[in-house]
Amino acid sequence: MKKFTINTFLLIFITSISFxxxxxxxxxxxxxxxxxxxxxxxxxxxxxxEAVSIIKKTYRENQSLIRKLTTDLxxxxxxxxxxxxxxxxxxxxxxxLMKNCKVYQRVTMFKNQPVPKISKLTENVGEIFTRxxxxxxxxxxISYEIVDKSMFEAMKKKEKELITKFGSFYSDNFTKExxxxxxxxxxxxxxxxASQLN
Numbered sequence: 001m002k003k004f005t006i007n008t009f010l011l012i013f014i015t016s017i018s019f020x021x022x023x024x025x026x027x028x029x030x031x032x033x034x035x036x037x038x039x040x041x042x043x044x045x046x047x048x049x050e051a052v053s054i055i056k057k058t059y060r061e062n063q064s065l066i067r068k069l070t071t072d073l074x075x076x077x078x079x080x081x082x083x084x085x086x087x088x089x090x091x092x093x094x095x096x097l098m099k100n101c102k103v104y105q106r107v108t109m110f111k112n113q114p115v116p117k118i119s120k121l122t123e124n125v126g127e128i129f130t131r132x133x134x135x136x137x138x139x140x141x142i143s144y145e146i147v148d149k150s151m152f153e154a155m156k157k158k159e160k161e162l163i164t165k166f167g168s169f170y171s172d173n174f175t176k177e178x179x180x181x182x183x184x185x186x187x188x189x190x191x192x193x194a195s196q197l198n
Contacts, residue, residue, distance in 0.1 A: 023069050024089070028096035031058040035103040044112050051107045059093075098183065098190055109183045116180040121158065121165055126181035129154035133188050142192045 034054045038047065059066065066089060073085045080088070097104040105115050118126070132150040133142070140146060155162060155169040162169040182189045 023065055023072075024092045025096055027058065027062050027065060028093050028100070030062065031055050031093070032097060032101035032104060034058060035097075035101060035107070038103065038107070040103070040106065040112060044107075047107055047112055051104070055093075055097075059090075095190060099187075105184055110180075115184060116176045118177045118181050118185075119165070121161055122174060122177040122181055123185075125154050125158050125162070125169075126178065126186055128157055129182075130186050130188060133186075137188065142188070147189070147192070 031054065034057075035051060038050050038054070040047070042050075069089055070082070070085050073080070073088065077085060077088070098109070102115065106112055110116070129150055132153050133147065136142075136146050136150060159169065162174060166174040168174075183193070184190075
């Protein structure tokens with residue numbers, strides 16, 4: 001799968017920090033509410049710029065909450081620098097936006113098009129893929145090779161159904177649905193994709 005990028009500032013979630021989730025969700029919710037006010041009819045380049053500006057502004061306006069998060073994280077992540085902790089916070093914020101904010105999904109992951117609807121069959125293949133990926137990454141670090149192999153295994157398990165519904169598991173329609181599943185519902189894949197962004 002190709003990397004999905006928007007801006008180097010927008011770093012994506014890598015690790016779950018449950019004790020800080022409510023604070024992170026609060027900031028992400030504020031950013032999402034502001035993103036809902038953007039004009040989705042403008043060209044994608046301008047829309048991306050506006051989205052980045054809104055997220056940066058939200059980050060700046062919530063510095064006191066971010067300082068509290070940083071203090072919380074420093075207690076448990078003593079080996080991390082301030083910059084690394086800042087990135088972890090950015091990762092988590094962006095992960096929450098990827099998962100829960102429809103406008104963010106449209107602007108950053110689907111070129112301002114509506115998020116594709118995911119059929120039950122594609123969702124089923126995605127769930128199989130998720131289980132396979134989680135199993136493989138218990139003992140190995142996630143990689144393109146593991147992701148590709150896990151996808152192929154998941155699709156092979158539903159090969160007959162996929163061919164009946166889509167004609168092939170490489171069809172455009174299935175690919176669109178499967179990417180939508182990966183980028184909005186498959187947490188291990190979303191986290192890994194995030195780690196590929198600079």
